[in-house]
Amino acid sequence: MTAAGSPTETVTDMMDPARGRALQVALGLAPTIEAGTPLPPFFHQVHFWEPQPPVALGRDGHPRVGGLVPDLGLPRRMWAGGDLSFHAPLLAGVPAEKRARCTSVTRKTGRSGPLAFVSLLHEIRQEGRLRVEERQDLVYREDPDPAAPAPVPPEARTDEAEAVEETFDSTLLFRYSALTFNGHRIHYDADYARTVEGYAGLVVHGPLLAQRLMLMAAGQGGLARFRFRATAPVISGERVSFCRSGTALWVRGADGRLCMQAEAA
Template sequence: MADDSIASMNGWQPVLTEQHDDFIAAPLRRLAALFDHDSAHWPVGELPPLAHWLYFLPEARQSAIGRDGHPQRGVELPPIDAPRRMWAGGRLTFNAPLPIGAPATRRSIVTDVNEKTGRSGTLTFVTVRHEIVVDGAAAVIEEQDLVFRQPGNGTPAPAAPDPRRANARADFAPDATALFRFSALTFNAHRIHYDRAYAIEDEHYPDLVVHGPYQAMLLADFLLRQRPDRRLTHFSFRGARPMFVGAAAGLNMAAGDPVALWTTDGDGCACMEAQATLA
């Protein structure tokens, strides 16, 4: 973390935190139900890639929840003076399987804080490193990029359809019910995903916003359907454009090394972009 970033946090310093959880099977059955399949193509006896996001969930008391639905900042995250928060992307390395039923620990710490200027003003990017530890070894290493911004219009500028040609494509329909179920699975109370009035009136989006992690998990699941005999070793993703409910969307894959994956909205614009390396 840069020294000037630390100074701007009024003395705040990163703190290593730990959460403990058990990889019980029930959330995986609910995820399969949300994805509308029977999980037959998932690895037997272990979590599919990215499914660890259904565990180590936030446990802030209700009195510590802010107006937007997120826990208030100050310990695990720096006290950034910007009310809007989104998950911008991340990078993951899968070193070993996560067995269903295993006890696990997640160790987390902020590793970087950077300010940038964007179309909507000053953006503060915070990188959080997570290690998912099973039997004393880091089975998954993950970096999450969070972005904080000032109030403003959340509606993206018009954009041209994505020109890439997919080798495989599937349709999906993000509606309010799917968003609510994913929020429930991940104990995510961010109101832009289920409170239409808040999303429109407070954050100035045109409608409910489709979760970035939901799109990333759909892309990883789509990849497994296309390559059931392969294992995911690395996965990176970044949000290119917000996606909203109410229009048909697509999951896209282009063969290569790494494999390119992306979601598209009803206008054909790329929303979530990912790259995957397989073994």
């Protein structure tokens, strides 16, 4: 169903260049961002914080649902994918406004039980111009059943023209959580990730994987649009490959599974 009449949230940000430099350093890049510098694609993730007091948080560390995201009675939240249009670069040190609204809510029943798919639309404006449109696709589901068989992820392609291997340690996960003000406990609380949400360990942020793919795509001559979908979690400490073939990009696990697929334009 569509989310007609859903609330709209507006957040402003000064786009502090220091945050952009901190993300560059965390990703192993040279800290080059200064006031007026065009931000790399997706770096707006470290801006537009919306801090909430502890009483307004859910068990997972995220803000409680019931506002922009309706309460669907499903406790586990996952970032399933997104679709971004980059109309013009965002500039560091220049005030910007982000307007967000819920555009659709869909309920389904999968092999693991009931699911809810939520789409959020974010529009970011700077100097009176729409610069970035981002659709975020979220999935809400029940707690895992320990007796249920583990889902089988799809196999990844092996015909890449370029591949870069990387391992994500807990320090990078902590720093990325801090820079994006993401309190989701699956990224820093290993006991919670294992015993409550059923993961094998700390989970690498989906947006962090997408960020790596976007930087790979942008290195081939700019980026106007980027669509991505997560298909399997990546666990801290495992080695994965970031792959590209033409406009197609994907993340492949060491076991050959497809963790994320994307398309760049």
